[in-house]
Amino acid sequence: MPHRNQMPAPQPTLRRLPGYFRFLQTLAEAGETTVSCTSIAKALHLDPTGVRKDLAFTGIIGKPRVGYSLLELRDAISSFLGWDDIREAVLVGTGDFGRALLGYELFRERGVEIVAAFDVAPDLVGQKVRGKEVLALDALGDTIRTRQIPIGIITTPAAAAQGVADTMVEAGAKAIWNFAPAVLEVPEHIILEHVELVASLAVLSSKLAVRASAE
Amino acid sequence: MPHRNQMPAPQPTLRRLPGYFRFLQTLAEAGETTVSCTSIAKALHLDPTGVRKDLAFTGIIGKPRVGYSLLELRDAISSFLGWDDIREAVLVGTGDFGRALLGYELFRERGVEIVAAFDVAPDLVGQKVRGKEVLALDALGDTIRTRQIPIGIITTPAAAAQGVADTMVEAGAKAIWNFAPAVLEVPEHIILEHVELVASLAVLSSKLAVRASAE
């Protein structure tokens, strides 16, 4: 194996890795110690050689006839994805959706901990939601700055998203995870990940529409 | 333009179309009547010729030097994605996440209406959540069957997801929108769309990890 890292994994690979991790986790809990590409591929409905390519990015090498060391592989994925050390995040927009994210424990296990929530609604500010304190929007910049928080999560209405993003960037956040249906303008060096649920729904509906018209 | 339709649009195109739609909507509200690929591309940070190719799938043709008719294009996207007639959906798992989806009005505007929610928790059953009645899980199959509901949304814990999916399929649902972190086994002909938030987070964290190690 030559000098790894440096070459970043393609995005489709990154998106599959959590699935591998979850599967390996269940195998580990079942007491297994090794695992083959073939078995992973079968369980996840993927191509074995594709799985092998993905796993190669983590730097782990397997043994013919045996497969990979289960724990070694799992931990390699975890560290490759940056799940080993926990990064702090703030969430802005403590509505229904933001609340769901606040209460989702899995994020912490995946290296991201939401440490504070923000909102403009006076009746929310000062409350605790899912164990996290809701602060006034005014305090957003200072909180990010003084605690050096790298991740900002946006779950405000779309109209407010750009302003929130600007504050986050200005305060030094390095990555933004945006759930609002808005195109955000951020500087080149900011990592921006936009989750567009409606896009996923569009794939589903259009398949359904094709199917319906075929009948 | 030859016989359109028949050839399904590639998935990346489908995922971009909602973004175009949203942008066109804002232009329409601003009183514009035509729009060019160039302007769309600039606003959404995409390649103009790529945008042109995407739009071609809707069957709309533009005029040189002018662009496309804004409303015509917007409506073509809407109908192409199957947003014109509303399809009914049921949601299973009325927890924090399910509740957020239940209250999200945008889905209805995008052709999907959640008509009922289901849960196993006795204190939830019988309640109204976000204006929708929560029914007992036992009633799931019958509801789908008698009302011919095409879409099932799964927001239960991962462990319960497969069982819920089985019930949905058995009752005649045509598409499943799954938010639980589980690999679902469904028959070939079922449309399955899996939203894995952790995969999106993985892209973000790994970029952050790369960035951190580069410093």
Add this chain to the structure above:
DNA sequence: GGAATATCGAGAAAACGGTATCGATAAATC
């Protein structure tokens, strides 16, 4: 009315990701 220009549409080329093939090797079997 003619020249200039922005924009579309179509087809070619390139890049990317996914799939298949093949040799190598470690374990298992005989």
Add this chain to the structure above:
DNA sequence: GATTTATCGATACCGTTTTCTCGATATTCC
């Protein structure tokens, strides 16, 4: 110890998606 077999790793292939290039055309401006 030789043979068989499962599995890895590398390479080559293929399809899809993106990017590039070109010609056509409607509008604008002179």
